[in-house]
Amino acid sequence: MTGRAVLSRLGQALLVIALAFTGAFVLLQALPGDAMLIKFENPDLGLSQAEIEAIRAAYGADTPIWQAYLHTLAGFLVGDFGYSIQNGTAVGGLIAEVLPQTALLAVLGFTTAVLLAVLIAFTATWARNPWLRNLLAALPSVFISVPVFWLAMVLIQVFSFQLGLIKVIGGGPVESLVLPVLTLAVPISAPLAQILVRSIEDVQRQPFVAVVRAKGASRWWVLTRNVARNALVPTLTIAGVLLGELIAGAVVTETVFGRAGIGRLTEQAVANQDVAVLQAIVVLAAVVFVVANLLVDLISPLIDPRLKKTVRTA
């Protein structure tokens, strides 16, 4: 890509983040009910209506929406994400505290998904046995239809309760990661494997593959040294999009396995209508998503040199 193309791509990325910020803000403000009321109208606290009003004013909840928008935006631009309404701590701190756990889970989950997808796709397209081929090619469709929460429960049931291989509570850091990573990986690996199988089959039908075979190359050589790289670009594009799944998957996985993390934080914030936390999480998700897709766009031309060429109008 030319410098100009990279710049315009960056501009698009920023625009997407700005739109995500605005969209989230409008939607969160439009929610019926608010976190302030949930917290302070609790009869146990015994606060009067006037006292609640005073607290609301102190939090700035009575300012007009456009002022609040600009205020929040200005804060985000300098890295101040506001304070959680539920427990009063800085949102930035809350996120920073749990981000590493989620990042670890996400990176491992995504890597496992990619490995799983490659394994399925390579075996499905390499196997000579038509029965095995069909079975493996059908696997992604099964994976894709599996609900994450159900998968999590089945994994716990089988590996922890029945086989007793993994402790549900109190396992080591590695042990406690195995099931969540699998839960996260399986549904993401499915579309990846589907695209990869399809791309590999498409590429294998291209005449150049027969030419490579005519050079005396084995099927394995053809698959690994010729087909794989060609099949990668469409898969990479989908991988970028699937990062969105990863965030959604993290919410369920962390909740089911009781792990601290962004997903868990999201779940709690939604339950409490903690608008400030949600706003920050949405923007974080948008940033991750946009950066990932930006990387995909920048990496693709390195894999397929034809994408480098600025297209001449034909």
Place this chain on the structure above:
Amino acid sequence: MTITETRPGADTGAADRPVLDVRDLVVSYESRHRRTEVVHGVSFTIKPGEVVALVGESGSGKSTTAQAIIGLLAENGRLEAGGITLGETELTGLTDKAMRDIRGRRIGLVPQDPNNSLNPVKTIGESLAEVLRVHRWGSKPAIRQRVLELLEHVGLDDPELRAGQYPHELSGGMKQRVLIASAIALDPEVIIADEPTSALDVTVQRRILDLIDGLRVEHNSAVLLVTHDLGVARERADRIVVMRHGRIVEAGRTTEVIANPREEYTATLLAEAAAVAAEVPPPRPVPKPTAEPPIRVSSLVQEFDTGRGRAPFRAVDQVSMTVAEGTTHAIVGESGSGKTSTVRALLGFHRPTSGLVKIAGLDVGALKTRKQVRELRRRAQLVLQNPYSSLDPRQRIADILAEPLLNYRLADRAGRRTLVTEYLDRVALPADTAQKLPRELSGGQRQRVAIARALIVQPRVVVLDEPVSALDVTVQAQILRLLTELQDELGLTYLFISHDLGVVGRISDTVSVMRRGRVVEAGWTHEVFTHPSTDYTRELLAAIPGRSTAPATTQGA
């Protein structure tokens, strides 16, 4: 006009022992759990240094035979019986591993279409090195050195640069040179060239065939030339094997087969090839000039932006032409000559940079509304090269033909049905074709459908972009005949785009020869063919396969 009896290197060298011996080869394909035999007992031999041409139309089993020899039949293909001996080695019954050792090292393959035969994400150097690496030929630096030598050997300039480039940065001819280099890298005993030039421009074809021939002489390799083009076979082969429906119809020395074909089928193929390569197209009656010619182009210029700060690319440069009603004008030229850009400007796909284009009474440069553009496209219809991709695979032929009528609201339901039947009949297709899907039709039948689809809206002008290039030679002749008949019946004006001067000579009244965006020569086809005024036209004419050796009259034609 002499046909060389022996070729340099053909009968010299080793002995008369064949290097490749194919005996009673039987191949079948399985589809939907049914085995169909497609090659029924084919036998032939090739001696070292000899060129044997396997000639036939698509579906004749010639490519299947070639694939069977190299052990790369499609997954549903199976060698049922017969033997293939390469030197002292019996190839049938070899394990995949043993066969891999043969491929590339003892049999080299030059594929059909260089444009999709190189891995697009590998550099030329990597692709060429692959055959050496597969056979563990030598160390990395040695391989690198050998790659550069090979590139130079097949006539590519600046091997260092080429080795680092990607396939899309090279022309078709250059890519075919790379593939030839790969085929000969390990000095194989047999080179199988499967239609090595059918995807290339006619002048490039000749150079590629010369290159293969030169390498054959140099290495004394045997060449199996698979081709549908009897002209090519006649020029290049010592012996010809004619195949049809999976059987050998006729085989023998080229001179004998050409001079004295024993089978009617061979005679038909020869006649078609001879007609295409005819020295001089017969002059056609000169039509009366009409007041408003259906195609008038003057000083057309078409430029494309190539990016900021760079000079625009001029694809069409000061092109002028006038075509009289009811005649055929041909635009010939190699790829990149500006033929296609001219056509696109004519049909209003691009706004011309400058110049005047009037088609069927409409000033193309001045069209403003969508409605006007639509009217242009009704009056001037387009038929494309590839009938395999220009028909929607999921629509029945009746729907394909009715679609333009619907788009232009030209007929009601009953009217559409009548018109579909009428136009199927006009293009000589049976009425039951209407209920078929494109995949149930042959290439020639599909092209008839494409022609019917163009004609059904009753255009004045039909633009035919390489309409027969994808078809077998006998089918080509049929389609060209059909086009001429339709022109006479309906008074159509044709603009015929082609790189094949043989075809152009048969169908056109007038011709423009284009090169690098300019018309280098124009006039009556008869005149241009008999008295070409530029070297470029002479080169194009000389490159028509079979022409240089075509006998004045062909027996049995």
